[in-house]
Amino acid sequence: MLNIDGIDLRSRFFIGTALYDSPELMERSIEASEAQVVTLSLRRATAQSKQYALQHWLQNKRESLHLLPNTAGCHSAKEAINMAILSRELLKTHWIKLEVIGNDYNLQPDPFQLVDAAKELTEQGFKVFPYCTDDLVLCERLIDVGCDILMPWGAPIGTGQGLMNPYALKQIRKHFHKIPLVIDAGIGRPSHAAQAMEMGYDAVLLNSAVAKSMDPITMAKAFKHSIEAGRLAYEAGCMEQQETAHASTPDIAKPFWHSEPL
Template sequence: MTSPASADPLRLYGETFASRVLLGTSRYPSLQSLSDSIAAAQPGMVTVALRRQMNEGGAEAGFFDLLKRHSVPLLPNTAGCQSVAEAVTTAHMAREIFATDWIKLELIGDDYTLQPDPIGLIEAAAQLVKEGFKVLPYCTEDLVIGRRLLDVGCEALMPWGAPIGTGKGVINPYGLRVLRERLPDVPLIVDAGLGVPSHACQVMEWGFDGVLLNTAVSQATHPPAMARAFALAAEAGRAAYVAGPMAEREAAEASTPVVGMPFWHHDGSAA
């Protein structure tokens, strides 16, 4: 039997992915917890911060072997980079190690909010696209910056819902929904700031194409259970979007017709 997810796959750069959930791999309490969370979520891709894993000794601890065993497509990222040169160099290292052209481009411009550097992000994206990378840029909900990233060759965007690791959910619903409305044909994956499954369901109901999660899962009391909950929420939100939600109304409207109702009830008065 064909599952709803496989019948409606996520499409990025001409490739399809069975799940609209992307899962990060940092800060899990153990490798076993990470492994169980990947198994529970069945994500379309898993992200890996090359520099961070190397610095934390993840390679020696069998981190990369674990990812290989799950056979989930890898999305290396440039987490921790603060300059164009640093991001581009990290992307090239990731391509050599993981044998993939996919890269989640992060270029942080502020240490406190971890907000992306929009100017450097566009410059780095332009360079990496020319060098054959499939770039997924981590950006804010700014429509103009999004368009500039598309102009330099990005085929998808990863706008934040809120600053990384806050779990606040979408802090600018208007901006995020405008981005979706104005870029109707561009794959948009909400990345960063989601904290609970209802946040993921909400943005999927708005028509976003996927969600990327890390802290919300890795820092949960039971990461595998939370990973599964997010997967179900994203699937439900997507199904609701495809189904076409009813129009919101200001006034109440009875769902039961008045045909056959006693005449003394028609005006709401009692007998």
């Protein structure tokens, strides 16, 4: 069970709502994922609510789903803060996935604006889920200003590259062993999600890998199972890699099998 902000979550799969071919497909994919945290762009919700009432559908699922509005598309702390305040008023949640983009080429977060926005929003009572890079110092600064959850990227948004820098991600997990950590962005395959969970990450957030697949409903199920498998493997303790071969059956006390009964 994952506890976020006093809420116990059975699922460690956080899923997005963009890029689906239809609202019906989005709804069925989310249901198939069994995710309990759903991200939502406020700009998208308000612009398209008349077409298929995305916001209304999500609100009707409030008993089983927790909304995580995001500040996607914001390029400054001021813009992100204003978007967060508006989302709290409209969606009735103090949770916010904080995105402050510094580079439009790879959608990398602006670390300076991100920290400034996180500081202001935590002071205003928000539960800030900061989307950041796999930079240990940046993660420390975000915690210093009041964040108690981190969302480092696996790779740039929408690339599907998986975990580009496993070493950096492992160091973040090791250093912040008491902080909930969610891999956000760059996950393209269920195996990528399983790898993140095997490292000890607490959850995975993704959107494109499901929504842009040929069969989003089936892919949502695949990610559900891979995330569960990765978590179980972490809890069980994965076998350490070794440089040399080791026989699974030792020579000493080796059993003998007889072709005939003695």
